[in-house]
Amino acid sequence: MSSDEKPASEASDRDAEAPAPWLLVGLTGAGGVLAAGLLAALRQRRRAQFRARRPGRTIQAPPPELVPVEKTLMTEGQAATPTLLAIDQALKLLAVSGEDRVAPPQLLAVQLLPGEVAVQLVEPVTLAHPWRPDPADGRRWLLAAGAHEQESTARSAYPQLVSVGLDDDGATWLVNLEQLGTISLTGDPTYAADFARYLAAEIAVNPWARQVQLDCIGIAPEAVPLDPARIRHHRLEDPASLDAAIAAAGATVDKCAEHDVTAAAGRVDDLGGDVWDSWLVLVNGALSSSPLDRLLALVGEHPARTGTAVVMVADTEPIRGLGVRLTGQGRVLIPSLGLDLIANGLTPAEAKGCALLLAHADLLDDVEMPSDGDDGWREYCDAAGAIRDELVLPRDTDPESEPGATVVPAPDAEVLDVAATTADDLQQLAPHVPDKVRAAVEGADPGLDADLAAWAAGTRPHLRLLGPIQARTGTTGKPTAVAKRKAFYTELLAFLVLHPQGVTIDQVVDAFGSDATQMRVHLSKVRSWLGVDPTTGGNYLPDATKSPAGIARGMGIYQLVGVLADIDLFRRLRSRGQARGTEGLSDLQAALELVTGEPFTGQRGRGWAWLADGVRIDQHMVCAVVDVAHTVTIAALHTGDLALARTATETALLAAPYEDTPRLDLAAVVAAEGDRQSAERMLRDDVSNRAEDGEAPDDLPVRSAELVASPPWQRKSRVA
Secondary structure (H helix, E strand, O other), X not given: OOHHHOOHHHOOOOOOOOOOOOOOHHHOHHHHHHHHHHHHHHHHHHHHHHHHOOOOEEOOOOOHHHHHHHHHHHHHHHHHHHHHHHHHHHHHHHHOOOOOOOOOOOEEEEEEEOOEEEEEEOOOOOOOOOOEEOOOOOOEEEEEOOOOOOOOOOOOOOOOEEEEEEOOOOOEEEEEHHHHOEEEXXXXXXXXXXXXXXXHHHHHHOHHHOOEEEEEEOOOHHHHHHOOOOEEEEOOXXXXXXXXXXHHXXXXXXXXXXXXXXXXHHHHOOHHHOOOOEEEEEEEOOOOOHHHHHHHHHHXXXXXXXXXXXXXXXXXXXXXXXXXXXXXXXXXXXXXXXEEEEEOOOOHHHHHHHHHHHHHHOOOOOEEOOOXXXXXXXXXXXXXXXXXXXXXXXOOOOOOOOOEEOXXXXXXXXXXXXXXXXXXXXXXXXXXXXXXXXXXXXXXXXXXXXXXXXXXXXXXXXXXXXXXXXXXXXXXXXXXXXXXXXXHHHHHHHHHHOOOOOEOHHHHHHHHOOOHHHHHHHHHHHHHHHOEOOOOOOEOOOOHHHOHHHHHHOOOOEOOOOOEEHHHHHHHHHHHHHHOHHHHHHHHHHHHOOOOOOOOEOOOOOOOHHXXXXXXXXXXXXXXXXXXXXXXXXXXXXXXXXXXXXHHHHHHHHHOOOOXXXXXXXXXXXXXXXOHHHHHHHHHHHHHOOXXXXXXXXXXXXXXXXXXXXXXXXXXXXXX
């Protein structure tokens, strides 16, 4: 593979960019740990949305007011995801690295260094390889990031580890609240409240904190929607607000005494055969009550044995527990740990935005696929390449009254006997397309075959987005123009590709956060990189005033001419294939051959946030691949071409392993191949009982439940 053919994610992306105005400040810096956790939670919910959508439909896009939140997660969260994974792996490894390999070491704090995770322990211990001491006093140990991946089904030993701030050397610090016990936040009350709100948000989304119960008493009500099953808000005057926490702390003290362990040790393997609680209580410092005194006494008298931490927010004198001071300059001081940091914190608006975005991603009702322009071939199809609903007719339309065809011409009943689909699916994916629509679709795209030939020959610049992102020049390009900055320039190229009508310099600046002068330099490098079209003698990226759109509008418009993109070829093939009836099956197969993985993967760190603006083509192309593969599988199962059916289904699984449609299709293929036992197992294990991250299986979407209850091989058997 030449340097020009390397995936964009493998190249350096060193480009100075101004801070984006839409960034949520609380999710930057050390707040990247929270951003990564929120991004993981968002992606998990989005996978459930894709799973629930029906063929021909798409998932709901968030409203415009939540776009800044998602863009922040796409940039800061994506950049910090490796850090989040490194922390999680270090915690799993630490729990089994003590001298006796049974009791996990008592963890006080974690420092994130470049390429390393440093743990600060309460007492000196000897840790096994790959840990190394720093210095050799047994309390501080280093682990190289990625040095070891610990696979463990045990519960997290340190569920209340949270990030608190950034030191002056740029290192993020985390502290183990459960080990600290009682913490009093003093100083600036606004910063203290923001700090507490941040802690609550991390407990809601950190992967190692999934079992923590959180009570917010007179503080941080905005955190509840992040995980209503684990987070509760109580009014200060609620007399029962501390009852559950007191009961849990007392029970844990008793279990620790029974087994002679700390709460961390008992929790790891559920000693005694039951789950050990971990409880965090955030309390408005104005609260003074007997129940609070009882809880503080329990935590203070049984250090590390209650499974409980209490954080007093904006506490007053005398300080209760460990003093943590928030200054009016936004710093957090923890004298007992020697820490003076730039404090983490979430404002009420930031916390509300994060909660609303996750809540929106919990909406499982799918929506109509939008359009993606009205010029040329786009006039006749939606954003996923399907011919628009208003141009097609019901499948049972009489061809004599309205001449036309469908890509799956067999009667619905015959198809339903062999394919894991529904009559509604067939109407969405294989409607009756009138001949006049076929003529219009073909007439609007006379260059499709020539573009496919150029794509195969590699003579023109092209961009791959249906899998790992990749860009390369044609025969006249200059790869060295973007050397060492390929990821950035690939993203800039993609921005231009996904705006086929052209963009102004202001649009580019808004998307990339740089200034106009610098962006013009970047665009000129893209022009040099792409080169000249040998058939026309013109640049693939003309001067802004000489582009077709620039000439038409009389202003500077940056517009690509002749650059190929797989997502456009895919949609063009889909619309033509759908219009041509059974002849179009070859077009649909050719479209699937363009797919190399999950669409839009391999994005550069802190890039691609502009995808959240406008039409979510990254999401719509996932739907497009699955729907085309489902169409091909349906047709192939009906004709008995099981090899084609399997190939199409495996392509869909490659692009969207979290969707039910390709899993149901694969079960139908396996059954058609003669192995009904394996098909039944797939329905049981891969659809009905599929779960993520150790959670219970989600309730099946209605369509999936119907197809699992009545798979095609059972329907056919009953009819026989």
